[in-house]
Amino acid sequence: MSNAFTEISAGLNDAISHAKGEKTTVIEHNMESIDVKAIRKKTGMSQQKFCSTFGISLGALRHWEQGLRNPRGTAKVLLKVVEHNPDAIIESIAHN
Numbered sequence: 014m015s016n017a018f019t020e021i022s023a024g025l026n027d028a029i030s031h032a033k034g035e036k037t038t039v040i041e042h043n044m045e046s047i048d049v050k051a052i053r054k055k056t057g058m059s060q061q062k063f064c065s066t067f068g069i070s071l072g073a074l075r076h077w078e079q080g081l082r083n084p085r086g087t088a089k090v091l092l093k094v095v096e097h098n099p100d101a102i103i104e105s106i107a108h109n
Contacts, residue, residue: 027039046083047083049074049077049078049084052095052096056095056099060074066106067102069091
């Protein structure tokens with residue numbers, strides 16, 4: 014058998030053992046959840062105002078708030094900054 018098959022097979026066996034609760038070398042990565050609605054409410058803005066202020070589409074925001082989708086990449090970074098310091102972004106945008 015090829016080396017690739019051997020590696021894939023070993024990985025699958027590790028995954029099965031991990032799923033059964035057995036001790037393995039599997040590294041589990043958990044995605045950090047982000048509560049978009051709570052972040053928006055913390056700013057005191059309506060959905061429309063939040064979207065126009067931070068350049069987010071209303072459809073995307075609604076999907077995030079309803080839990081139908083999760084923000085990724087730069088949107089997630091933007092939301093984290095808004096969560097901790099929305100004024101920094103608002104001030105930066107105002108200088109343009």
